[in-house]
Amino acid sequence: MSNPLGLAVLGLLVEAPMHPHAMAAALRDRGMDRVFKVTTGSLYDVVRALERAGWIEARETVRVGARPERTIYQHTAQGYREFVRWVDELVRVPAAEYPKFLSAVTYVGVLGPDGATEALRERADRVRALLDEIRTGHRAVLESGQVPRLFVVEAEYAVRMYEAELGWLEEIVDDIEAGRLAWPESEGEN
Numbered sequence: 001m002s003n004p005l006g007l008a009v010l011g012l013l014v015e016a017p018m019h020p021h022a023m024a025a026a027l028r029d030r031g032m033d034r035v036f037k038v039t040t041g042s043l044y045d046v047v048r049a050l051e052r053a054g055w056i057e058a059r060e061t062v063r064v065g066a067r068p069e070r071t072i073y074q075h076t077a078q079g080y081r082e083f084v085r086w087v088d089e090l091v092r093v094p095a096a097e098y099p100k101f102l103s104a105v106t107y108v109g110v111l112g113p114d115g116a117t118e119a120l121r122e123r124a125d126r127v128r129a130l131l132d133e134i135r136t137g138h139r140a141v142l143e144s145g146q147v148p149r150l151f152v153v154e155a156e157y158a159v160r161m162y163e164a165e166l167g168w169l170e171e172i173v174d175d176i177e178a179g180r181l182a183w184p185e186s187e188g189e190n
Contacts, residue, residue, distance in 0.1 A: 003049070005036050005037065005038065007036075007083075007090075008023075008032060008036040008038075009023055009046055009047060009056070010050070010079065010082075012026055013073060013079075018072060018073065019071055019072045019073065020044055023047075029141070030147065030155075031138070034134070055078060055082055057074060057079075059072045060072050101123075109183065112183070113181075117173055127165055127166045127169065128166065134159055137155065138152060138155040
């Protein structure tokens with residue numbers, strides 16, 4: 001299993017057995033849908049794949065009122081071991097990641113100084129908004145007392161990453177405006 005959503009499912013099941021609908025709600029409530037791409041279809045596909053692999057198993061099927069039956073899943077012993085191994089590897093070993101923004105920054109010169117400044121400022125504004133949203137959500141989750149800090153430290157990491165990006169964006173914009181970032185003439189300009 002290499003799907004990051006599988007990691008999220010296994011992580012939630014460490015806390016308590018649950019059905020996929022509750023998993024999706026927990027991921028959204030904690031703002032983890034920024035970390036893991038969560039759709040109903042993809043979540044159920046991952047649950048089925050984990051079950052086929054023997055990493056999770058149905059614990060029980062319940063019906064509440066007129067709602068459809070829901071299957072509650074839990075780890076198997078093998079699944080828990082694999083989850084621990086997977087987390088350990090991901091924490092210990094840096095992996096090459098290919099963010100789209102880094103790809104675009106490689107060619108920011110084609111925007112020209114004014115276009116680059118405008119685009120970078122807009123991104124900085126959006127990063128500030130994301131920072132506010134993550135900080136607010138993280139604080140609300142912690143203040144609710146329903147989830148220990150350990151289960152939402154990824155929000156703290158995201159804040160630090162966005163803070164670093166914001167600092168870099170502001171520095172580059174300042175360098176462009178002050179003329180410290182040389183802009184060669186482009187052959188494509190007429």
